[in-house]
Amino acid sequence: xxxxxxxxxxxxxxxxxxxxxxxxxxxxxxxxxxxxxxxxxxxxxxxxxxxxxxxxxxxxxxxxxxxxxxxxxxxxxxxxxxxxxxxxxxxxxxxxxxxxxxxxxxxxxxxxxxxxxxxxxxxxxxxxxxxxxxxxxxxxxxxxxxxxxxxxxxxxxxxxxxxxxxxx
Numbered sequence: 001x002x003x004x005x006x007x008x009x010x011x012x013x014x015x016x017x018x019x020x021x022x023x024x025x026x027x028x029x030x031x032x033x034x035x036x037x038x039x040x041x042x043x044x045x046x047x048x049x050x051x052x053x054x055x056x057x058x059x060x061x062x063x064x065x066x067x068x069x070x071x072x073x074x075x076x077x078x079x080x081x082x083x084x085x086x087x088x089x090x091x092x093x094x095x096x097x098x099x100x101x102x103x104x105x106x107x108x109x110x111x112x113x114x115x116x117x118x119x120x121x122x123x124x125x126x127x128x129x130x131x132x133x134x135x136x137x138x139x140x141x142x143x144x145x146x147x148x149x150x151x152x153x154x155x156x157x158x159x160x161x162x163x164x165x166x167x168x
Contacts, residue, residue: 015045022053032058034084041067047075054079062086062126065110066103073110077117084153085111087125090139098130111147121150128155 013021025033033053040046041063053059061076065085068076076083085107089095092104099107111123125144144152 015048018045018049019052022049022056026056028057032060034060034062036062039064039067041065041072047072050076050079050081054081058082060084063110064099064103064107065114066106068110068113070113073113073117073119077114077119079118081119081122082150083114083119083123084126085123086128087111087140088127088130089136090143091136094136098128111149115148121148123147123149124151124153125149126153126155128157130157 022033025031035046035050035053040061043049046061050059050061059080060082062084063086065083086099087095087104087107088098089104095104095107096102114123125140127140140152
């Protein structure tokens with residue numbers, strides 16, 4: 001995928017290793033697989049993996065959506081995949097306070113690209129509860145309705161990775 005940013009070290013498991021795991025999990029009745037990270041869109045083979053997985057088992061991609069390009073959205077958007085996008089507020093003021101300056105606009109652009117390429121209501125938002133203002137809950141629900149999101153999930157912060165060092 002030309003024009004996207006990838007690091008060879010972020011791929012971890014090989015494509016065939018991931019496909020082998022998908023094959024094993026696809027035997028579980030009513031099972032599903034969540035492709036997460038870090039950031040799974042950093043993988044060079046994410047479209048191939050998502051397609052392979054979606055053909056065999058319910059597939060969810062958990063992403064911040066900031067790396068979604070036109071090319072990536074064309075490859076992923078029409079797949080029968082649920083996209084869970086990390087969005088910690090209904091505005092740049094709230095989201096960027098958690099994720100960094102400019103993250104809200106990049107995530108919103110990624111959501112819109114996925115929807116424009118067939119994802120539609122298969123895009124959901126996951127908000128990690130980390131002390132955002134109370135009035136943002138209603139704003140996020142209205143925001144999700146305006147965008148035609150498939151749902152909004154609220155998650156508690158897990159004390160892992162950077163969160164363990166920054167947990168107050």
